[in-house]
Amino acid sequence: MAKAAKSTLQIATANRLRDGAVVFLTVDGAWSTSLAEARVARTAADADHLIATCDRDAATVVVGPTLIAVTEHDGVIEPVDLRERIRANGLTIDTIAADAVRYL
Amino acid sequence: MYTYDEHDRTFVAERVAQFRDQVKRRLLGELTEEQFKPLRLTNGLYLQLHAYMLRVAIPYGTLSSAQMRMLAHIARRYDRGYGHFTTRQNIQFNWIKLEDAADALDDLASVEMHALQTSGNCIRNTTADQWAGVAIDEIEDPRIWCEIIRQWSSLHPEFTFLPRKFKIAVTGSPNDRAAVRVHDIGLRLRRDEKGEVGFEVIVGGGLGRTPMIGKTIREFLPKRHLLSYLEAILRAYNLAGRRDNLYKARIKILVHEIGVEEMRRRVEAEWAAIRDGALDLPPQTIDAISRHFSPPAYEPQPAVDLAVERLRLESVSFARWLKTNVAPHREPGYAIVNLSLKPEGAPPGDASAAQMEAVADLALAHSHDEIRVSHEQNLVLPHVKRADLPTLWRKLAAIDLATPNLGLVSDIIACPGLDYCALANARSIPVAQRITRRFADLKRQHDIGELKIKISGCINACGHHHVGHIGILGVDKNGEEFYQITLGGDGTETTALGRIIGPAVSADDVVDAIETLVETYLQKRRPGERFVDTYRRVGDAPFKERLYAAA
Amino acid sequence: MPLLKDGRLVEDPWRIIDDASPLPAREPTIVSFARFQAERDQLLARGAPLGVRLRNSDAIDALAGAIDRLDLIALEFPKFSDGRAYSQARGLRERLGFAGELRATGDVLIDQALFMRRCGFDAWEIADAAKAPRFVEAFATFSVFYQPAGDGRAAVSALRRFASAGRA
Numbered sequence: 001m002a003k004a005a006k007s008t009l010q011i012a013t014a015n016r017l018r019d020g021a022v023v024f025l026t027v028d029g030a031w032s033t034s035l036a037e038a039r040v041a042r043t044a045a046d047a048d049h050l051i052a053t054c055d056r057d058a059a060t061v062v063v064g065p066t067l068i069a070v071t072e073h074d075g076v077i078e079p080v081d082l083r084e085r086i087r088a089n090g091l092t093i094d095t096i097a098a099d100a101v102r103y104l
Numbered sequence: 105m106y107t108y109d110e111h112d113r114t115f116v117a118e119r120v121a122q123f124r125d126q127v128k129r130r131l132l133g134e135l136t137e138e139q140f141k142p143l144r145l146t147n148g149l150y151l152q153l154h155a156y157m158l159r160v161a162i163p164y165g166t167l168s169s170a171q172m173r174m175l176a177h178i179a180r181r182y183d184r185g186y187g188h189f190t191t192r193q194n195i196q197f198n199w200i201k202l203e204d205a206a207d208a209l210d211d212l213a214s215v216e217m218h219a220l221q222t223s224g225n226c227i228r229n230t231t232a233d234q235w236a237g238v239a240i241d242e243i244e245d246p247r248i249w250c251e252i253i254r255q256w257s258s259l260h261p262e263f264t265f266l267p268r269k270f271k272i273a274v275t276g277s278p279n280d281r282a283a284v285r286v287h288d289i290g291l292r293l294r295r296d297e298k299g300e301v302g303f304e305v306i307v308g309g310g311l312g313r314t315p316m317i318g319k320t321i322r323e324f325l326p327k328r329h330l331l332s333y334l335e336a337i338l339r340a341y342n343l344a345g346r347r348d349n350l351y352k353a354r355i356k357i358l359v360h361e362i363g364v365e366e367m368r369r370r371v372e373a374e375w376a377a378i379r380d381g382a383l384d385l386p387p388q389t390i391d392a393i394s395r396h397f398s399p400p401a402y403e404p405q406p407a408v409d410l411a412v413e414r415l416r417l418e419s420v421s422f423a424r425w426l427k428t429n430v431a432p433h434r435e436p437g438y439a440i441v442n443l444s445l446k447p448e449g450a451p452p453g454d455a456s457a458a459q460m461e462a463v464a465d466l467a468l469a470h471s472h473d474e475i476r477v478s479h480e481q482n483l484v485l486p487h488v489k490r491a492d493l494p495t496l497w498r499k500l501a502a503i504d505l506a507t508p509n510l511g512l513v514s515d516i517i518a519c520p521g522l523d524y525c526a527l528a529n530a531r532s533i534p535v536a537q538r539i540t541r542r543f544a545d546l547k548r549q550h551d552i553g554e555l556k557i558k559i560s561g562c563i564n565a566c567g568h569h570h571v572g573h574i575g576i577l578g579v580d581k582n583g584e585e586f587y588q589i590t591l592g593g594d595g596t597e598t599t600a601l602g603r604i605i606g607p608a609v610s611a612d613d614v615v616d617a618i619e620t621l622v623e624t625y626l627q628k629r630r631p632g633e634r635f636v637d638t639y640r641r642v643g644d645a646p647f648k649e650r651l652y653a654a655a
Numbered sequence: 656m657p658l659l660k661d662g663r664l665v666e667d668p669w670r671i672i673d674d675a676s677p678l679p680a681r682e683p684t685i686v687s688f689a690r691f692q693a694e695r696d697q698l699l700a701r702g703a704p705l706g707v708r709l710r711n712s713d714a715i716d717a718l719a720g721a722i723d724r725l726d727l728i729a730l731e732f733p734k735f736s737d738g739r740a741y742s743q744a745r746g747l748r749e750r751l752g753f754a755g756e757l758r759a760t761g762d763v764l765i766d767q768a769l770f771m772r773r774c775g776f777d778a779w780e781i782a783d784a785a786k787a788p789r790f791v792e793a794f795a796t797f798s799v800f801y802q803p804a805g806d807g808r809a810a811v812s813a814l815r816r817f818a819s820a821g822r823a
Contacts, residue, residue: 018131019201020155060133063151082583083522086531087153091523093533096456098185101503103450111811115799122796126766135766142736143766225736255801255811261773262745262804265738342742377750382803382810389812392819 009070011038011077012050013087014062022087023062029053031062035077035088040070105166105474106251106396108216115258116213119220123147124206131203146226146264148219149205153526158200159222160212164232164250164274165193165477167217169464172475174215176460182208187460189445189453191517191568192271193231193477194222198524226264227257227338230272233281234478237397238486240434243293244301246276248394249330252385256331263338267345268353270338271310280597283479285309285318286571288355289337294324302326307337307367308359311565315601316356319364321371327390329375332383336375340367400472400487405437409490424508424550425497439490441471443483443500444507444515448544451533452518453481462503470496479568479595480517480556482510513555513622514540517568521561521578522585528561530578530585530611535559538615543622552622555635558593571595573636574621575602576614587614591621591647592639605648617651624650657784660756660777662794664787669706669727679703685729688713699724708760711739715746722751730776732761741774748775749805768793773804 012025023031024038032038041047047067054065069080079085086092096103108116123143130140148159160175167175175195179187182204183197190196200208212218221228230253232246233239253272257263263270273287284290290306303325309318325333341355344362359367416423431440443463446452455463467475467485470492476484483505488496500506509515516539519525521532536559543549558572569575575590587609590602609617622635624647629638639647658667671685678684678701685706691698698705699721706727707718718725728747730740740759747753758778759771768779768790781790803810809817 015151015155018203020151020199022154058137060131063137080583082580082585083153083526083528086522090154092531093451093523093537095184095451096186096454096459098180098457100456101458101462103447103454103504109815111799111814115797115801115811118797118799139735139764139766225738258801259770259797260802260804261770262741263738264770265736265741265767339742339745343739347737347739382813386816388819389816392815 008042009072009077010041010047010050010067011035011070011079012041012054012065012067013038013084014054014057014065017061017063020063024088025050025053025065031057035079038070038077040072040077041067105168105247106163106393112216113213116216116218116220119147119218119259120206120209120213123209127202127206142224142265144202144205145224146221147205147209148222149200149202150223151526152198152520152524153522154524155199156202156205157524158197158205158208158219159190160195160197160217160219161222161229162194162217162477163229163254164236164247165234165479166236166247167475167477168215169467169473169475171215171217172460172464172467174212174217176457176464178208178211179457179460181211186454186456188451188520189455189477189481189483191479191481191519191566192229193234193479194229195477196520198520220258223269224264225266225268225270227253227260227266227270227272230254230257230274231282231287231479232274233277234476234482234484235281235431235440235486236276236476237399238433238435238438238440239277239279239281240432241279242277242434243295244276245394245397246274246282246291246293248390248397249274249291249293249303249327251393251396252330252390253334256334256383260338263342266338266342267347268350270341270355272334278597280595280599281479283568283571283595283599285597285599286311286315286568286595287318289334290318291330296324300326303330305333305337308356308364309599310354310356311568311570312354313351313563314357314360315565315570316360317599317601318356319359321364321368328385328387329379331385332379332381333371333375335378335383336371339374340370344370399435400474402435402438402487403489405435405489405491407436407490409437409493412490412493415494421501421508421546422494422497424546425506426493427550428508428510428512429506430493433487435487437490439488439493441485441488441493441496441500442478442510443485443505444509445482445505446509446515446540447504447507448514448540449537450504450540452516452536455483459503459505462499463505466496466499480515482515508546509549511554511556512549513543513552513557514549516540516557516559517572518559519561519567521559521567525561525566527564528578529563529580530561530587532559532561532567532576532578535576535578535587535611535614539618542615542619552626553634555622555625556595557618568595569593570601571599572602573634573639574618576618579608581608585611587611587617589614589617589621589651591644592636594636603644605644606652620651621647656760656780656782657787658758659779659781659787659790662791664784669704671708683726685727688717692717695721706756706758709743711737711743713743715743715751718747718753719751722747722753725753725755727756727758728753729758729760732759732763732767735762735764735767741770744771744774744776745805765789765793769796773800773806773808775805 593602
């Protein structure tokens with residue numbers, strides 16, 4: 001059961017069941033890999049709505065859905081927690097390419 | 105190395121078919137995530153921050169070139185072109201899709217590989233030392249026993265839902281390169297007074313939240329009793345290990361709480377009932393497995409190769425590489441070649457598909473088709489003619505696997521950390537990268553000498569920081585990454601757990617801190633002393649003083 | 656609860672009674688371990704089939720003296736991930752020689768059914784009768800077993816010895 005985070009602005013995030021991709025719940029009730037498309041809950045009622053969708057989709061669409069706190073500056077959403085920022089933005093390091101024999 | 109027979113092939117095929125069905129049921133919602141999770145973990149599939157991670161088993165760190173090629177294929181076909189070699193001699197792929205996992209496992213099965221029991225509360229990959237079978241100081245090849253244990257522990261019906269994970273390591277040498285004293289069970293091959301070879305059995309070692317050094321439960325166990333004795337230990341643990349608290353569920357806690365005497369009593373009582381039964385290992389069974397580990401057909405080689413000696417004098421780089429990366433071999437005229445997966449600035453332990461394919465070719469050409477993975481996240485070519493060293497060195501340099509830094513300050517062990525891992529509190533890879541850049545100068549590294557830095561991104565200690573000469577533990581302080589430093593850890597037979605030397609330092613300061621510690625050592629050392637030797641002689645004080653002086 | 660035995664759903668002839676209830680005269684009855692220890696003589700003297708249900712924290716050795724007089728032992732998986740009953744089952748079958756019905760109760764799921772059978776269980780209380788065929792299928796998931804487990808099936812090592820002896 002998804003739980004609400006303790007903050008004013010929240011979004012719902014999870015990993016997509018079939019491929020593990022980090023996804024965010026959008027205004028259309030779908031799960032998108034784009035943080036920018038995340039539906040922001042600004043009130044407790046909004047948050048409850050997010051939670052309900054999380055619970056509905058936990059069986060076959062996503063794994064581990066949860067609400068996380070975000071900040072919003074000039075319309076750009078950024079998670080508060082470092083772990084969630086890394087989840088949303090990806091690795092903070094480069095990785096070696098398949099055909100490379102030297103790291104960068 | 106071990107090759108499958110019809111039974112092994114059938115088993116792996118049945119296992120993949122079972123997993124394929126389990127995935128299908130999960131995707132349909134017939135299995136909840138709670139029901140599915142242990143099933144997927146028993147097949148080595150974790151859900152990490154960004155994706156599923158598949159941990160493929162490399163039993164006792166040994167693989168053939170065909171198997172290495174397949175790992176490259178997995179990286180290309182199902183992942184993002186690279187893999188990460190781990191501190192338990194396995195490999196991890198970080199971007200696997202659940203819907204592809206069964207196909208990847210089928211591909212692995214075609215070369216006698218699998219991901220069985222690389223996760224979950226079951227018996228994990230039994231590790232050995234990476235020089236097994238070729239080290240000069242070895243009493244007997246531990247991999248024979250690792251293979252016997254591997255088979256016995258594969259889908260053991262009684263031990264698939266233990267209180268917690270269970271890790272076994274075997275060393276065949278008095279110089280313990282397998283860290284047996286920090287495993288749930290450590291086995292040390294040794295001789296008794298009559299010269300007969302058997303096992304010292306050690307239980308209850310481990311790192312993580314409550315690091316402990318294992319205790320000897322039996323000084324000498326004859327070989328034929330190995331499996332029955334292990335079964336007795338596992339049974340005692342399965343029945344009495346704590347299940348109320350995840351952080352107190354390992355066998356080390358049970359041994360700590362009831363004492364090694366009581367543990368021994370329970371194990372021996374259980375063992376009395378089952379020894380000499382169906383788990384007895386008669387000589388013919390042991391021989392049948394041993395035959396898979398016979399040495400390859402070495403060719404007579406001169407002990408000294410003139411071309412090598414000439415190049416050693418001509419090339420500083422080659423000389424350095426010989427010094428750190430090439431180890432003596434029990435067969436005259438041969439060498440053990442260590443491939444560093446720690447080039448400057450790179451994530452430690454990672455290799456691209458192209459590098460894996462190149463290593464596969466090199467193993468065929470120069471190492472009797474065999475490769476090893478070490479706990480220190482490096483690779484090994486274990487059967488190389490000394491005469492081939494100059495050629496091999498050039499080929500390795502061309503694929504960036506010849507950094508002459510084995511055991512030196514830039515040969516860092518690091519867990520994936522917060523970049524990848526859902527359990528982590530802080531990142532570890534960027535810290536490793538920055539340290540290697542700060543110490544990039546090879547002359548300086550060689551002057552510093554042996555210095556084992558190990559970094560963990562959280563208290564689960566997958567980076568084995570407790571047994572680093574310098575250990576670095578990432579912690580979260582008010583949402584920021586800080587690093588706790590320990591000194592004096594040792595994963596060898598002189599096992600020791602590192603001591604915290606003071607308050608955690610910030611991410612910005614951690615590399616300077618390491619440099620300060622190294623400088624302190626250089627000032628204090630006596631001739632012949634490694635970092636850890638100086639630390640043992642002078643203690644914490646000089647290091648603490650210098651590190652926290654400016655604060 | 657639906658009972659799976661001998662490859663199919665069967666009527667359960669056993670009556671499970673709590674510690675306070677009176678003992679039936681003739682019916683096959685399952686009592687708790689605590690009650691068995693408290694009323695052992697009366698229970699054994701009843702002359703009707705007797706079963707005992709253990710918690711997974713109970714020590715099986717307390718049943719040692721009476722093992723031949725028990726017709727059923729029920730073991731529990733409070734959560735499927737709590738694997739203590741596997742060890743209890745093997746101890747009962749292999750060390751104490753229990754030959755009666757060994758019943759799995761609690762969080763009994765398809766994916767653990769074969770492990771349970773290998774450890775000596777021969778009856779399963781399952782939550783959903785409709786899943787019975789899936790359980791039976793699950794028993795056939797593997798044909799290769801690496802370790803002897805007292806279910807009579809030859810482990811791979813034995814098969815290999817047999818094969819090489821045959822060739823010798």
